[in-house]
Amino acid sequence: MKKINGVGTKCVHSGDLIDDRFKGATSPIFPSTAYDFIDVEDDKYPRYFNTPNQLALSKKIADLENCEAALLFGSGIAAIFTSLFSFLKSEDHVIFQGSIYGGTLNLVIKEFKKFNIEYSLVDSFDIKEYEMEIKENTKIIFIESPSNPLLKVIDLQAISNLSKKNNLISIIDNTFSSPINQNPSDFGIDIIIHSATKYLGGHSDILAGALASTKSNIDKIIESSINYGGNLSEYTVWLLERSIKTLSLRVNKQNENALKVSDYLSNHEKVNAVHYPGLKTHPDYELSSKQMKGFGGMLSFELSNLEEAILFTRKIKLIKSAMSLGGVESTICSPSLTSHSKISKEERENLGIFDGLLRFSVGIEDHNDIINDLKQAFSKI
C-alpha cells in the first residue's frame, strides 16, 4: 500500500485500481453492466454505485474531501437532488442560502411545491438570519461558498455549529472551491457536493456530479439514489478519474492566476469593482483566509453598463466568452444575461449584481497572456 500524505498525491493515487493482470500504470476500465451473481458478497451493478471504477473514483473524491465515502452522479444537479430528497419528506422545511447556483434554485422553486416541502431563501451571509428561519420541521441547511457571482463567503464553522445544535443536516455546494481550496468536512459540514462538470472535470468536456459524507450518511443516500437512477457512465467515471489526477496542479495555477488578474483589474480605471476573496479589500478576506486553503479561480468585476460588458466580451480573444466554469481555459460570462437573466434588473441590483458585472473563470494559461488579452479588450471599449 502506498503511503499518501499530500493532496497532490491523493489526486494521482487515491483509490487506484491496480492492473494486476498486465501491470499497466493506470486504472483499467470495467464497463460491464452484467456481473456473476453466484458466490459473491454484493451484486455488482452500475446503478448500485458498486462497480470497480465507481468505487475507485469515489474513494479518491472521499479522500480529497477528508470524508469516509462518496458517490458519483450523472450531473451536479443529480447529486444535489439526491442529497436533498434522500432525507426529505412531505411537510419538511429546508433553509437555503439565497445566492445558490441558478439550477439549484430552479429545482427548489419548481419541484418542492409538488412534494409539499417548504423552504426559506436567506439573502444574507449573516448566521443570525439563518437561525431565525429554523422551525420545528426544518431538516436541512443548504449553502454554497464562495457564492456566484459575487464571491461572498459564509462562515462554515458557524453553519455547522448551528446545524448540530438544532439537529439539522448541513449541505454545501463546494463546486467553486474544489476540494483543493476548501474541505468543509473539516468544519463539520455533513454533506459536500460538487458539480464535477467544473473543476473536477476541468476540461469543459464532462458532465458529472459527486457527493461526499460519512459512511452512514452515504448508506442512507444510496437507499434512495438507486431509485433515482442518476448514475455516471463507467466511461465517464474513468475519464473523470484521469482528470482529477491533475486537479491540484490545475487549481493551484488557477489560484495564482486569479490573484494576479484580480490585482490587475483592481488597478484598472475602467473597472468599478472587483470581487475576489483573495483581495485584502474583499469584505470576507479574513474569513476566507481562515477556512480556505486557496482563494480559487473564480472572480467577477464590474464595468459601467451592459453595453460595455457585452462589447468587452466581444473583444476578448484568448479568453473565451462562455457560460460554464472551472476549465483549463479562461472564460468570461455576463450574469445578467446568463445565470441571473430570469430575475428583474431591480432584483439583481438589490443582490449587488449590476448589468456591467462580468464573471471570470480564470484558466491555467500564462498570466501575462491573460492580462494582455484583458488589456487589448479594455483598449477597445
Ligand SMILES: *Cc1c(COP(=O)(O)O)cnc(C)c1O
Ligand atoms: C454547474 C453548477 C452546478 C450544476 O452542475 P451540473 O453538473 O451542471 O448539473 C451546481 N452548482 C454549481 C456551483 C455549479 O457551478
